[in-house]
Amino acid sequence: MNSPAGAPVRFERVSVRYSGSQTEAVDAVAFDVRPGEFVVLLGPSGCGKSTLLRTVNRLVVPNAGRVLVGDKDTATLDAVQLRRRIGYVIQAVGLFSHMTVAQNVAVVPSLLHWDRARIDARIDELLHMVRLDPARYRDRFPKELSGGEQQRVGVARALAAEPEILLMDEPFAAVDAIVRHALQDEIAEIARRLGTTVLFVTHDVDEALRLAARIAILERGRLVQYDAPLRILTAPAAPFVESLLDTHDVVRRLSLKCARDAMQPPRDGAGPDVREDVSLREILNDFLRGAATVHVLDGNARRIGSLSFGDVVAAVASS
Amino acid sequence: MPPDFWAHVRVHLGLAGAALAIALVVAVPAGLFSAKRAAARPLVLGLVNVGRVVPSLAVLTLLLPVWGVGAKTAIAALALLAIPPIAINTDVAIRNIPMAVTDAARGLGMLPRQILWRIEAPLAFPIVLAGTRTAAVEVIASATLATFIGGGGLGEYITTGLQANDTHLLLVGVTAVALLAIASELAFTALLQFAGTKQRSRA
Ligand SMILES: Nc1ncnc2c1ncn2[C@@H]1O[C@H](COP(=O)(O)OP(=O)(O)OP(=O)(O)O)[C@@H](O)[C@H]1O
Ligand SMILES: [Mg+2]
Secondary structure, three states, X not given: OOOOOOOOEEEEEEXXXXXXXXXXXXXXXXXXXXXXXEEEEEOXXXXXXXXXXXXXXXXXXXXXXXXXXXXXXXHHOOHHHHHHOEEEEEOOOOOOOOOOHHHHHOHHHHHOXXXXXXXXXHHHHHHHHOOOOHHHHOOOOHHHOOHHHHHHHXXXXXXXXXXXXXXXXXXXXXXXXXXXXXXXHHHHHHXXXXXXXXXXXXXXXXXXXXXXXXXXEEEOOEEEEEEOHHHHHHOOOOHHHHHHHHHXXXXXXXXXXXXXXXXXXXXXXXXXXXXXXXXXXXXXHHHHOOOOOEEEEOOOOOEEEEEOXXXXXXXXXXX | OOOOHHHHHHHHHHHHHHHHHHHHHHHHHHHHHHHHOHHHHHHHHHHXXXXXXXXXXXXXXXXXXXXXXXXXXXXXXXXXXXXXXXXXXXXXXXXXXXXXXXHHHHHOOOOHHHHHXXXXXXXXXXXXXXXXXXXHHHHHXXXXXXXXXXXXXXXXXXXXXXXXXXXXXXXXXXXXXXXXXXXXXXXXXXXXXXXXXXXXXXX
8 A cells, every 4th residue: 555655844933831831831943854754852751742742733732833734834724634644642552442453443544434445454454564463453452452562553543544644752661672672663664664754752862863863852842953863962962962862871882882782794885994893982973974884894904794873873772 | 919010110110210311311411511621520510419418308398399299290309319420420431531542532633522422432331331320229219209299109009008007018119119229230230241241342
């Protein structure tokens, strides 16, 4: 099934102040998300990540500024129609406990009045996509699933009607590290394959580095940096970003590991050579200069492996 | 067994059933309203509880000058009695639905009425049904009092039995009411269980 390519999202000085609150939960945030791009909203608890995310499907209405989806101001669109084009996954999953897995996944297609056969085929397709065997899982109820399986159903439900945009609010926070890594890999792969634009909320720096094409870092409602993971690591734009990385010890972990710890089997392709004992932190400079691949040499100048930026992040995040 | 026994049972159940039906029509929307409007909750639940704090006999006495004797007054008094458990359970049932669930429903693009009928109603149903079970037992037991205002029902055996010192008649009345109450409790429990298994085994 061919999915429409993802829609672009644009935040134009978006501000949200909840009634009864003295301060802005989101304060004049402005940035662009390209079609099909995977953007992570990162920041500590209460910084406004969920609020900003929810302006996209108008569960939260900005007090000022505009949110554009597919170049249209969402204020001019019908909120319910808009939401049916946007997948939404939340931490608490929010599966409907009185419905089976199949019925949960079918919610949006039914709202869109797809015919029965098309819905049935779509349910099986989606369950395969999130690695749940339809024969075994279709007719189960959510309480008969593990936390990770529930999250998978949540993802399948959000993808059901081939959304142009996928909003994910700390979707993997409640599962253990191994399942989380598996789900991260799967969602990255699915999003890439479908070309869906993804806005993904987390307060986990490793998760952000692993998944994001670009990371939007929020501090008390304000956007402090919006950049690729490599730039965030090598050129933090504010003390707040440094301290965020510090708290998660990312830089130290980069310094502690060397090329040998992160390298993959040698690959072809142009790229600078580094010695196997050079720290990952130093290697980031090569990526900064535009290298896609770095080759690792042993003491005898023999090529023993290759490294991409993704390999570096993976090595750091899995420690 | 008195010759008019089944007629009395029918009247008794008729009174109870009518009262329960009216109570449902009033109490479910009231409970829904109080669940959705936190500001209105004390007022709504306070009003609803009138049925609980005012004894049925007092209600009957109050209604008598308005509607006179007869089934209508009796049903009104009984309905008042049945409203609180249903309204309170509806309120609790709706408020107990996790925020994440209604949030997800809205986020997926459901209209408010679709959220009500497809999500909230099925999730609240068992708890509302349990409230109705409580109300039914209360109403069946209290319908015995209808006889005081000419409403008929099994209470007649009890009053007549007491007046005529007829222990047999008295016992028929008391036993029949008790059995009806137990039967209704069992029927509702079975219904609840059925609803539960249906939800689990639908395949
Ligand atoms: N419905 C609401 N009413 C009033 N204030 C709210 C509401 N939702 C959030 N807030 C406040 O707005 C601010 C931002 O909240 P938000 O939920 O967007 O943060 P977050 O970054 O998602 O945090 P977390 O990581 O804990 O989920 C917080 O100060 C929060 O208390
Ligand atoms: Mg949040």
